[in-house]
Amino acid sequence: MALDRWISLILLGVCLVYGYTAWFTMDAGLAPFMKRNPIWPSTFPKLLSVLGIIASTIILLGIEKGSPKEADIDYRRLGEYHLGQALGLLALMIAYALCLRPLGFLISTSAFLILGSYILGERKWLVMLPVSLGASGVVWYLVQEVLGIYMRPLPGIFGG
The missing domain is CATH 1.10.287 (Helix Hairpins)
Known part of the structure; x- marks a missing residue:
């Protein structure tokens, strides 16, 4: 099989x-x-x-x-399937889960999206930054304000 x-x-x-x-x-x-x-x-x-x-x-x-x-x-040819990218994304997902509470939703999600797109090959910073920051902000707003579920937006030292 x-x-x-x-x-x-x-x-x-x-x-x-x-x-x-x-x-x-x-x-x-x-x-x-x-x-x-x-x-x-x-x-x-x-x-x-x-x-x-x-x-x-x-x-x-x-x-x-x-x-x-x-x-x-x-x-037998797993090395040809971009295994490094897959393992890098798995490690990034684990790091994201561990950083979500201490860093807050906005910082950790933005960093996850930026680093994830970099691992997958995107090199246009003028595209990555606004898209990741905008997506993080929109998702936080929808979850926080529309659904009414509290999510810490920033780390505690910044008043989040």
Whole structure:
């Protein structure tokens, strides 16, 4: 079996466990007044699990491929697949998760977007800076003001 199908099989297992958790265990602790709401806290995880199961099954069955050998990932040639960029992005994601609280949302998200685009090959600073700063600001505004979820925008030393 090809590498993409093995990864799909692992993701299918993860989505099944995630779906079981979303469908059967998340809603047990809801307050009685929330059980009458049309959208529960488990609605998005339920949707994600169903979409993940569908996507993993499509890849596992090979429905998305045109010709059988054209799109297979050859695990013997992993060095040709920009493995450094993938590992760099994984390390950057971990650093982002660790820096989110101490640095605040705006600084850590902007830095993540700038460094992530640099790792992927973007070298136009006049494009990277406004896009990352603007995207971080818009997402923070939507989460903070529209949804009403508090997110520390800046580090505590700057009054965030």
